[in-house]
Amino acid sequence: MDRAARPSLTNLFDLSGCLAIVTGGGGGIGLGIAEGLACARADIVIVERGDTTQALERLRLFDVRAHAINADVGQESDWSRIVAETVERFGRIDILVNNAGISLAKAPEAVSLSEWQMIIDTNLTGAFLGARAVYPELKRRGRGKIINIGSMTSWFGGSFNVPYTASKGGILQLTRGLAVAWGKDNIQVNAILPGFIETAFARRAKAAVPDLESKVLARTPAGRWGDPSDFAGIAVFLASRASDFISGAAIPVDGGYAVQL
Ligand code: NDP
Numbered sequence: 650m651d652r653a654a655r656p657s658l659t660n661l662f663d664l665s666g667c668l669a670i671v672t673g674g675g676g677g678i679g680l681g682i683a684e685g686l687a688c689a690r691a692d693i694v695i696v697e698r699g700d701t702t703q704a705l706e707r708l709r710l711f712d713v714r715a716h717a718i719n720a721d722v723g724q725e726s727d728w729s730r731i732v733a734e735t736v737e738r739f740g741r742i743d744i745l746v747n748n749a750g751i752s753l754a755k756a757p758e759a760v761s762l763s764e765w766q767m768i769i770d771t772n773l774t775g776a777f778l779g780a781r782a783v784y785p786e787l788k789r790r791g792r793g794k795i796i797n798i799g800s801m802t803s804w805f806g807g808s809f810n811v812p813y814t815a816s817k818g819g820i821l822q823l824t825r826g827l828a829v830a831w832g833k834d835n836i837q838v839n840a841i842l843p844g845f846i847e848t849a850f851a852r853r854a855k856a857a858v859p860d861l862e863s864k865v866l867a868r869t870p871a872g873r874w875g876d877p878s879d880f881a882g883i884a885v886f887l888a889s890r891a892s893d894f895i896s897g898a899a900i901p902v903d904g905g906y907a908v909q910l
Contacts, residue, residue, distance in 0.1 A: 661891040664691035668739045672696040672722050673749030675704045677848035678877050685881025687711035694735050696720050722749045722775030728782035742786040744888045747776035748798045754857030757811040765812045772816035793836040794888045797824050828897030837896040839887050844903025846875035871904030
């Protein structure tokens with residue numbers, strides 16, 4: 650093999666020239682992922698409903714181009730706009746991270762149909778709509794990466810968040826189905842399953858479930874809650890050539906929570 654063709658860490662993980670869309674990238678895990686991808690030199694589009702000023706400032710510190718699109722991932726028409734605006738501005742899409750997610754702490758018998766639909770629309774339908782919207786562009790380029798964010802509730806039941814659990818279980822099967830359907834197009838589709846991570850989302854869960862903090866600490870071999878920066882490495886791996894023969898996988902990033910008896 651000639652020297653130039655040998656794998657090197659640079660060509661395995663380098664995302665120079667790539668464009669990644671990260672939904673919910675304005676804060677929390679999404680921003681941790683976006684910063685990881687920017688560190689590997691990808692340009693970033695974050696899709697958010699809220700303010701993105703600080704997130705864009707942080708991403709630009711990596712000397713990449715960063716842009717925000719105000720949109721709701723559960724709306725089909727918003728996805729047409731997200732793809733059109735991204736392609737117009739950057740000329741390409743290489744990576745989609747379906748990260749935006751919401752939950753609701755409530756006993757299942759008290760959940761209304763509109764609450765159920767809001768959670769499924771955002772967490773599961775949003776990921777499907779995003780994947781479907783970027784597919785033509787990934788196919789046209791002859792390669793692509795889709796990363797879906799699941800949860801420990803993709804595997805385990807939670808009594809206080811049944812619609813969320815159903816949506817995150819669905820994320821696993823969406824990931825596997827798309828991995829099978831689009832393998833022929835050289836598109837890899839994988840899921841990351843976060844454990845318990847210190848974000849605004851987690852702070853809301855802790856307020857609603859008083860013993861959550863101590864239960865999580867007791868079960869997590871790492872002895873701590875996760876931080877959004879814990880997602881930078883796995884995101885770069887799943888977005889880069891280093892993972893070209895990995896598809897349909899679900900990788901926990903949980904400090905060992907899922908393997909504790
Ligand atoms: P945050 O609440 O901190 O971030 C979620 C982001 O998604 C927010 O920026 C929110 O912004 C955005 N968002 C929500 N709904 C929509 C929508 N309809 N359209 C566009 N953006 C939206 O949560 P985390 O960072 O903690 O969570 C990120 C992902 O990780 C979620 O999918 C969550 O389910 C998952 N997860 C988190 C865990 C944790 O412990 N933190 C554990 C397991 C999984 P805005 O509302 O302003 O639009």
